Structures are given as structure tokens and as C-alpha cells.
Amino acid sequence: MEFTSPGSDRVGELTELFRTSFAASEGEAEGEAIARLVSRLSRAIDAERLFCFGAEEDDALVAAIFFSELVFAADVRVFMLAPVAVLRPFQRRGIGKDLIRFGLGVMQQRGVEIAVTYGDPAFYGKVGFLPLAESSLRAPMPLSMPQGWLGQSLTGEAIPTLIDRPSCVAAFEDPHFW
Template structure:
């Protein structure tokens, strides 16, 4: 298994992977929704505001994650991890966790201080994420399930309070994802 940074050239492969994985696990509507999100994110990958990593095994594309920049008034480097997909026949084998750890290591080398995500606390706690109060770091939009807002410090310091409402990349600026 190997991991690498992906670029805009991977748009079709990324869209297909996410659409398929989310359709299989969450149904056709969710597959279409996340496929559209990934298509938009993929077309804007710049390795700064939108960073994408992929996992390959024996030449096959089996998993991917996105990290997108959250912007605050103060200059603090915070990224959000979402979405994550592993091909259905490779799920349950630790592929996603290994890919997330790889991505977090890469972000740490870029001096990123904090990573947030919005998802299943049971899954993301396996790679170090913990519940994050919106009084510590607010989500960019209103959360439908606040218990899914999670954070992880990539420094020696704990996640510190940021007294500011962040803005997210355009693709995530839709209440349907929150």
C-alpha cells in the first residue's frame, strides 16, 4: 500500500471512488451528493487550500481523503478533514486510518496546528480526534449533529480556543453537508 498527494488530474477517479463508496454504505442519494462534492473539490485541488491524498495497492486506487483550509481572522493554520472514502472491498482493513495518519503527518510537516473533522466520533477517535466544543472552535455552518464536530492538535499544545467564526472553502459552504 502506498500513499501520495493527488492533483486535479485525478478528478474522475476521485469522483467515482467517493460516489461508489458512499452509495454502497449510505444509499444512492448520499453517493450522488458526496460525488458532486468531491467533483467540485477535485477541480480546485491546489495543494494549499485543498489537499487530497490517495492510497494505492497493486496499482489500484483504493482510498482517498481531503483536507481543506478553514480561514480565521488570526493567522492560524487549521484544516478540516472531509470527506474520506475507501473502496467497499477494502473497508475494515485499516486503509482509511493509515491514510489519515499519513495525511496528518504531511500536514504537521506543513506547520498546520489543528485539524478538525465532522463525522463519526467512534471512527475518528482511532486516529486521535476528540470531541470539539463549538465554543473552542466554531464550525463554519450550523451543525445538525454537534457530537460529530471533532478536533486534533498537531502540536505539543492542546487545541486552543479560537474566538472567531471560520470560513470554509466554497464547496463546503452549503448547509446540506453540515
């Protein structure tokens, strides 16, 4: 398994990976919604505000994750991990967790102070994410499942209180994803 940084030249492959993965677990409609999101994210990968990391086996992309910047009024570097997908035949082998750890390491090296995500606390807890109260670190939009708002410090320092609503990349400016 090799970890890579797929760029915007792999929009089709990334989109299909997420469509297939989410359709299998969440249904066709969610697969299509996530595919549209990933198509938009993939076209905007710039290795400054938006990063993508992938896991490849025999030159085929089998898992991918995105990190996108959340901009708060305070001078704190915060990136959101979302979405995350692993093709079904490659699930339950630790690939997703290893890819997330890899991505977090790269983000830490790039000076990111806080990583957040919005998902299953049981899964993301395995890679160091802890529940966040929206009163201490707000999401870009109101959350439909506040228990899924999670974060971790990449510096070892406590996560500061950030009560202003951050801006996010354009692809996430849709209440459907929150």
C-alpha cells in the first residue's frame, strides 16, 4: 500500500471512489451527493487550503481523504478531515486509519494546529479525535448531529475556544453535509 497525494488530474477516479463507497454504505442518493461534493473538492485541490491523500494498491486508488481549511477570526490553523472513503473490499484492514494518520502527520508538518471532522465518534476516536462542543469550536454551519463534531490538537496544546463561525471551502457551503 502506497500513500499518495492525488491532484486535480484524478477528479474522475476520486469521484468514482467516493460514489462507490458511499452508495454501498449509505445508498445511491448519498453516493451521488458525495460524488458531486468530491468532484468540486477535487477540482480545487491546491495544497494550500485543500489537500487530498490517497492509498493505492497496484496503481489503483482504493481509499482517499480530504483536508480543507476552516478560517476563524483568530490566527489558528484549523483543517477539516472530510470526506473519507475506502472501497468495500479494502475495508476493515486498517487502511483508512493508516491513511488518516498519514494525512494528520502531513498536516502537522505543514503547521496545522487543529484537525476537526464530522462523523462517527467510534471510528474517528481510533485515530485521536475527541468530541467537541459547538460552544467551544463552531462548525461552518449548524450541525444536524452535534455528537459527530470531533477534533484533535496537532500541537499537544489544548484546543482554544473559537466561537465565531468559520468560513470553509465553497464545496462545503451546503447544509446537506452538516
